[in-house]
Amino acid sequence: MAEGLCAEALLVEDEHGSHVVGPVDLRVPDGGVLAVMGASGSGKTSAVLAALDALPPGLVRRTGQVRWQGETVPAGRAARRWRRGSAGVLGQDPASDLHPLRPVCALVAEALPVGSRRAKAEAVHAVLTSLGLDADTLWRRRPHELSGGQAQRVALARAVVADPEVLVLDEPTSGLDPATVELVLGVLEQRRGRRGRVTVVITHDRGFAERVADHRLDIGVTDPVRGAGVTTADPRHPRGATLLSLRGVRLLAPGGRELVREVNLSVGEGEAVAVLGPSGCGKSTLLRSVAGLHPPAVGTLSLGGRILPARHTDRARESLRAIQLVAQDPAATLNPSQRVATTLARPAMVLRGLTRGQAAAEVPGLLRRVGLPADIQRALPSRLSGGQRQRVAVARALAAGPRVLLADEVSSALDAESACTILELLDTLRTEEGLAVIAVTHDRHVADRMDRVLTLDPERRILAA
Template structure:
């Protein structure tokens, strides 16, 4: 997969025993709350180091400290950080920019939010590349397993899947020819085959180009296979909260008692590229009963996220219809009634891009509670705390802003905000990708309880086939915007018939 054999000259490789050394680093907020407690990290050229631990333990803070970018209103209280002989937390701004521009690359957990939505993929890479030629851009895309034909280079970020956005961000980081590469959950949202290809690429970059690589990761299998060294960070473990009855919840319902709650018939959708409509979805049919759970699987770029956004009215379909309890829904969410919008809630793959950075978590959760009249103003603060407890977050999180939370914590806030509307159908796009195993189980247990007790319908997009197998009744398999196979989950995965399904089940499906 090496499309750029001469891309990293010897002068760019880190020299010496350690490219990065962090010793006893403690980072605290001005309120005294610890974000990181006496962390150590050493990165050597040619080696891959994995930083692991529960959500909120400080993995992202540690990686960002190496780049000299601590969260706002926080400071280093003890410890040292040395990157290629310099302290990034003490460098003047011009020297820090030089370090980042020429020697250090960081790809965050929500890479799409850091890419200019008005720029094409080609411009995004050429802007930072040491070689901005078209041939070099094609090589960079091929290196991260993105197609170089089909017009992807001319598309904007909004027209790419989450997995494609992640790979564009990685290609952009590699375009700088860094000596140190820092990756925050680099395989989140990728299908198994693409995850393995990404691991192969990182191994290649470390061994052949002598890059010092650090990645935070919740995928224990990937860590065991890829990492030369592992740094364990500890933190408060999330606790599974008992189910909390919701106001006006009513009696429980079972899937067999109800006709389909949500139906889609002949659904088509397209993206616009240079004034031309590029089809993305082709005649999708869905029938979702109350209390049922549907898994949607497929390679990155197969149309899964676009399908969810079209169902909730955030992407206008080019054909077909969506109905809720037999009532046709307007194509766009803003033309649907408030009650219809309340009943269909989406938990997106990129929570940072959908949480208002100027609002605290408490404000973000209180707004849907009051907007959809799920509680009174006097009761709203208590209900906010219940929602936080349900998703395994402490009460203190209500006073924090999104930038003060880890990626996994933001993902749980996004889930809590969707649940605050008391929906009938919850669409979840890779909601466990940034969560540690214990938190993921607790969150899925909560959603399963709501599904069984309240008749909540769950639509789950995930590349984790074990999660889909354990938590869904039925599944549809997508490829290039088509549903190629569908049926009961256990039956479909035990006896797949379509080549795409067989490839997914075996972990050899191609990336989109």
């Protein structure tokens, strides 16, 4: 096979000269699929972006030579010109890459070369359909009207619609249901073995990598003894007194479309409930409703036997503290201008009344609990990997001292060892502090650790065991 993409001795540092990743050799033969693997924060994404000369501000490729089909690609303007004409990229936070004011049809079409409007529309319709999306229904919707899984597939459609020579997918299956993962596999299979095409998949999912990749590059990997969701003890806890209750809750999507017809749910102290269902069925909206961010059309919510106002702006500070949400897209919920230390101290100050000094003193312990080093507290979100941002989001929620944790795909961006750390932490908090957990997930390993597993039925639009 021809050389394809070859990057040698890639070394990435930050602007202060601190090592980030490398030296790394990255080679993908013509027609090949390479899986780049490694623990959260190991530098997987930075290594691949260095090969494309597309590192974010603050990171620099100190060494390394890149060749495409045997021809050297010089760094700088030449690399940017090559990347724009040859590469399609699905970022780690796809929802944040979608312009909030542009409809789906325009978001995908903008990746196509010059052509007639009709030809572009047909290409967009075809790629959306191939990824299991109802193109006609979503055609004019904007990103805020999409579920997390739908937004991820729209971003993927934009990356692949022009059939790029180099396709880079960063955690393409995080937060997707198994049926949708199969559709992603189908997209990659169509590229395998084709001349002039290479694919790089950045993933922590070893099962996915084994199915899709011809070649594998491990960056700083130490295989964990236990995988995510594996535990030596029975994860089920005796249920305590009812803490959270939803009665007759009906949820509508923006525009009035019915997502969930009826939810009746009680969660006890120390209990964990998993909510499963296909992408777009309303799982995340359910959590946002409990958090007061998406008031239900009808129905009541109560906490500790007391009616809970539907809107978070109407809730007392103690109620805001009691219910904390870890959203599906941490990058969109972390203030880009705040360092991790400020992000973690703020909930303790605002919701628990701690002084600045008291809140700051808790930060290293919070980071340690979620498996992050204390020195990360000085970093801005843009300097963190997707898995690190996800763990910071968990730590921020725990900083408030909640009674109910709403976890939306809490392990989707984590390697097996990091996911196990988070899940075991939640088990400990459930046992020792009576924390109740509602976890939206597509991961059966996560669901198996819960006390109950419920499914949002998209046909009947109800939550059922």
